[in-house]
Amino acid sequence: MKMKSLDELKKLREKAQETIRLREQEEGTKIVVGMGTCGIAAGAREVMLALVDELQKKNLKDVVVTQTGCAGLCEKEPLVDVIRPGEPKITYGYMTAEKARSMVTSHIVNGQVIGEYVIAREDSGD
């Protein structure tokens, strides 16, 4: 494909930026999935894959999914933390792939915490 104008370059750039966004963002929403042995046994990997897939489907750009080890509350695994800039950290428990998908729609897109799933709420301290 030969590029003929700056507009064509811009189109290609916007598409290409998707691939490297993960490396550039320092701020933005973080979703942390507990991935200790307890979390994995309770289905954390399915939860994480559902999250990644849902974010991708909804084209949510400023959200990253990371993982963490066991938080100590193995009983309530899979645990998912949502950290939005300037808001307290919300921890969801007993997550499933379906719950994760609806959480993305409700919490990440619309800013509505799903109280029913929440097990902890914590101010970041700053």
Place this chain on the structure above:
Amino acid sequence: MEFFRSHVLVCSGVNCSFRGSRSVRAALVEEIRAQGLDKEVRVIETGCFGLCEAGPVMVIYPEAVHYCRVVPDDVKEIVEEHLRKGRIVDRLLYKGEAQVKGVQTWRQIDFYSRQKRVVLRNCGLIDPDSIDEYIAREGYEALGRALRMQPMEVIQAVKDSGLRGRGGAGFPTGLKWDFTARAAGDQKYLICNADEGEPGTFKDRLILEGDPHSVIEGMAIAAYAIGASKGFIYFRGEYKLSIDRLTHALEQARAYGLLGKNIFDSGFSFDIEIKVGAGAYVCGEETALINSMEGKRGEPRFKPPYPASVGLWGKPTCVNNVETLANIPSIIRQGADWFRSIGTAKCPGTKVFTLTGNINNAGLIEVPMGITLREVVYDIGGGIPHGRAFKMAQTGGTSGGCLPEALLDVPMDIDSLATAGSALGSGALMIMDDSHCIIDVVKCFLQFFRHESCGQCTPCREGTQRLYELVDKISRMEATEKDVELIRRLARTMEDASLCALGQTAPFPVLTTMRFFPEEYEAHIVHGMCPAGVCAAASQIA
């Protein structure tokens, strides 16, 4: 389009490659597949991160966790712990000398956070083999914009930025372009000088490996400005990875129509050809380089005429350094005022240095012009290893000078370093601790010049040989005060009468060390001893 939740960037720069980053990458790809994570985690080979001392370096996003000295045996743990379970592998984190706990992300490491990256903005962040990733970082936007300007406007923008050549001489780039643009002739050439021969310098190599498109884009803009339809990159023959990456990048740029005929439908046509040198130091001198490209002996020409009027095949030719050209896209995109906001008034912008020798964080750095040597050595470089004392910093490579501890606060820019008696040169920065003997070090530099003199003019051919012999005499404790006088006279002759910078600057290391370390010369000549215990006769006393 595929989406990956995690990107693992493995350095494939030449230094990390020497330390085995290729096998780390191979093991990583294998392990990720074995653990079934290959649909979620993407492995990317990238250019130099800069912290070569801690290589092979690996950075994992989105956390931006920075792992050092990764060997294939670490890979299983990284995949199992970090990529699968989200637990950072603490033992592989960066740790400064005084730190107990490792630093997690690269953004928190002093070595990175104190730098200012313009030329290296994509190095270690993008896949150098992907033109799309370069474009994602605003790549080729500057070329598109430049082609909508008049060539003279492009030249004016570069003049306004105050950019000076980064190859060593520091000549204003805009002015050089202006001379070539105004020279009479319908065929003009642009040459990118990638014949980086200064011992201790490897910045151009790593720029080309890490972000080849920035150089291609800079060349296309330069060519448009001076009216050249043909460009060459003259490579050092040993730079195989740079050549491979650039060859690939050229193909991609042609496929997108960013090189070739009628670029961006502007009527401007330009393409680039690679020329490979045979490794002569003198061919970094632009007229010797041109001779070499024409198939002649790599010997410098008489100047004037300068290449801007009579260059390659007798046509007006502009020769620019790799780093100079890599600055161009950012200048066009962000403007001269932005560029001038970095660095000093007379030397705007940044400078890429290769930090080597007795220093904790040896590697590749980019800092604003005018930063002090002390900041570079202690804040970014992490100080001198093994608790030894700083003895000297050689700036500008062998043809630069050697600065003592008393001059640690000298600003690192072209003019300040020249005033201090040294040179910024191409950005080599070699740090030496107190285990080194000045005489021995200087002898080593002179050995280099003696070998690399092309032999065309007598002051250089004979001078480099005699200068070496005189310093060798000092190191054998056989020299007298008369020899010192002879060195001074010989140096003056070489500086005045040599044809090119090789012979003119060869006496530099001798003269600066005589000025800054007179006590070491005196010890060898008057007292017959080597304070550092390095030179032959001294070892017998010890």
